[in-house]
Amino acid sequence: MTGMSSGIWHITYLDMTIRILMALLLGGIIGFEREINNHAAGFRTHILVCVGSATIMLLSIYGFGDFANEPNVRMDPARLAAQVITGIGFLGAGAIIRTGSYVSGLTTAASIWVVAGIGLCVGAGFYFGAVLVTFLVLVSLFVFQKWEKYMLRKYRRHEMNIKMYDRQEILGQIVEELGEQDIQIYELLVQSNHKTEEHLETIIVRLSVKLPRENKIVNAVNRIYNYDDVLSIEISNLFNLSKKLN
Incomplete structure (x- = not known):
């Protein structure tokens, strides 16, 4: 892979930098909400998960582009991404705490999982999906949280x-x-x-x-x-x- 090459299996250094920085931004926005609410996985954790997922997605799509023209090589951009979705579970499980009958950390674990998905979207260049999901996650964490507290207290x-x-x-x-x-x-x-x-x-x-x-x-x-x-x-x-x- 070269810095100036283009094509379906290649990406420029500029495009790669934009995708990594965008993953950092979107992951940081969601992580900031978790941080200000004193959750175990906060600002830096969400940034690392999102940037890491974007990096693995970039690697999965473009990291082996030099072998794309080999006759016996079959390219599968989703092969590493699938492992991210499975492997991120261990990090989410670490955020879940059980105290007696009360379980906390489920929302944070879910946010880590969805941030990994956002990172994969950014890494694949699926910007609209990444931004849309980030917006919906923030709505869920900010707006729905207040509505949920009201409904729980009422019912x-x-x-x-x-x-x-x-x-x-x-x-x-x-x-x-x-x-x-x-x-x-x-x-x-x-x-x-x-x-x-x-x-x-x-x-x-x-x-x-x-x-x-x-x-x-x-x-x-x-x-x-x-x-x-x-x-x-x-x-x-x-x-x-x-x-x-x-």
């Missing part, structure tokens, strides 16, 4: 765990407090926990709730947490507050 049930001393009257006050903040309770389960050094029985109250606006959630948590008999409050994906036992 999704959350698990609320309250660890407290075994005081039945306090439990009634907690239920009343939640009702005043428009927090709907669907299930309530009381589990015996253990005795403290003061020989006081502790229980864990597990509630399945639907949460209203954020300010009402904060108000309810703050009020309940101020009860002397309440030791900790946890709401799945939202709050995790605890007091030290004396």
Whole structure:
């Protein structure tokens, strides 16, 4: 391959530079969104994935152009690209974290996978597809994220765990407090926990709730947490507050 040659199996150095820089730009745009939201795979990771994918695509198409005219050689531009799509899975898997029943990092893993696809598009010169996908990914990460949070808060049930001393009257006050903040309770389960050094029985109250606006959630948590008999409050994906036992 020469810097000034052209043709279906050859590319100029200028075109190659443009494609690599475009991969850097598009991957960096998506990575920047992940970075400002404090995700494990951020700005530099997405740039490296996109630039690397574009490089492999360029290699797959043009790296063996000198052998194109050989009678026993069959050129297959997709051979290395297919391996990128398969191999990028290990990097995405590293961004997925499981904590109990909660799994995080799936969106970041998906963004790494799609950035690899964008890099392949740029490397192949499929600019329109690369730019269009980048735009749609940004819409998904920015716009759909806010819409998803709104819909989840409106329709999704959350698990609320309250660890407290075994005081039945306090439990009634907690239920009343939640009702005043428009927090709907669907299930309530009381589990015996253990005795403290003061020989006081502790229980864990597990509630399945639907949460209203954020300010009402904060108000309810703050009020309940101020009860002397309440030791900790946890709401799945939202709050995790605890007091030290004396």
